[in-house]
Amino acid sequence: MNEINNNEIKSILFDLSNKFILPMYRNLKDTDVMKKKNNDLVTSVDLQVEKELNNILCRLLPNSLFVGEEKFSNTPDILNSYLEQKYCWTVDPIDGTTNFAQGKEKFAVMIALSFGDQILQSWIYKPLTEELCCAIKGGGTLFNEKKINIVSSLSIDKTKGSISSKYWDENYINIMQNIKSNFAEVKSYGCIGFEYIDMANSVRDFAVLSKLSPWDHLPGILIIREAGGFDSYFDKGMYNHLFRKKNLVVAADRKLGNKILELIKE
Numbered sequence: 001m002n003e004i005n006n007n008e009i010k011s012i013l014f015d016l017s018n019k020f021i022l023p024m025y026r027n028l029k030d031t032d033v034m035k036k037k038n039n040d041l042v043t044s045v046d047l048q049v050e051k052e053l054n055n056i057l058c059r060l061l062p063n064s065l066f067v068g069e070e071k072f073s074n075t076p077d078i079l080n081s082y083l084e085q086k087y088c089w090t091v092d093p094i095d096g097t098t099n100f101a102q103g104k105e106k107f108a109v110m111i112a113l114s115f116g117d118q119i120l121q122s123w124i125y126k127p128l129t130e131e132l133c134c135a136i137k138g139g140g141t142l143f144n145e146k147k148i149n150i151v152s153s154l155s156i157d158k159t160k161g162s163i164s165s166k167y168w169d170e171n172y173i174n175i176m177q178n179i180k181s182n183f184a185e186v187k188s189y190g191c192i193g194f195e196y197i198d199m200a201n202s203v204r205d206f207a208v209l210s211k212l213s214p215w216d217h218l219p220g221i222l223i224i225r226e227a228g229g230f231d232s233y234f235d236k237g238m239y240n241h242l243f244r245k246k247n248l249v250v251a252a253d254r255k256l257g258n259k260i261l262e263l264i265k266e
Contacts, residue, residue, distance in 0.1 A: 003121060004113060006123070012053075021127045028045075036073050040097070042073070050069070054068060064086060065089070066088070066089045079214070085115075095109070095110050095215075110122075117241070121135065126197075150253065160187070161207050163176050166211075200223050212247075230251045230254045
């Protein structure tokens with residue numbers, strides 16, 4: 001397979017944004033906002049954008065499979081798509097749905113293309129600014145068509161990032177609260193896509209994550225790896241979307257990542 005053209009994906013996302021996302025931004029009606037079984041919010045825009053991307057991306061790459069956040073809500077078995085020897089798209093139609101529903105600015109569309117356990121390409125698009133961050137396995141990370149590499153030599157007490165606020169097992173709840181004082185700032189954007197982009201651009205330094213839904217992390221993990229960053233499960237080993245595991249550290253570099261892992265184990 002030839003690599004998917006970044007400009008083609010950006011054009012698709014630009015068109016969908018202008019047709020479905022931006023017209024509804026700060027214009028949602030009560031009936032456009034619903035709760036899923038797990039109490040997470042979903043909007044009519046999430047559903048429409050995912051449906052469109054399912055059709056468009058599977059036409060772009062015939063015989064490919066599709067895993068979408070909203071599709072998963074009704075068909076959890078779609079995660080078995082990753083086990084098939086086929087190309088598979090993973091999509092979060094609106095990352096930061098709560099922000100979008102509340103009229104806040106941090107929300108994004110995220111796409112990844114994988115085959116088996118390999119993440120091949122990924123894209124995170126910001127509809128409000130028309131900015132695109134993308135990566136290709138072995139080919140680096142681009143932000144607005146310019147190659148970027150993470151620059152980090154900060155001591156841990158000067159770093160900024162986020163720590164998940166829910167989904168922790170009971171033995172980690174106090175640990176997560178206690179390690180926060182080691183960093184300069186711990187603050188979530190409510191949109192992990194924005195956080196991944198800021199880590200790749202050396203604006204943020206780390207994320208400590210509990211629940212690892214593939215649509216939230218396949219796109220960003222490849223972007224971080226190709227920009228020179230680090231990722232590891234608490235029990236070691238790099239993120240792998242074939243594993244149904246929790247608890248991950250993503251960091252600007254190996255040194256910082258290992259320091260965070262040491263804090264968690266103390």
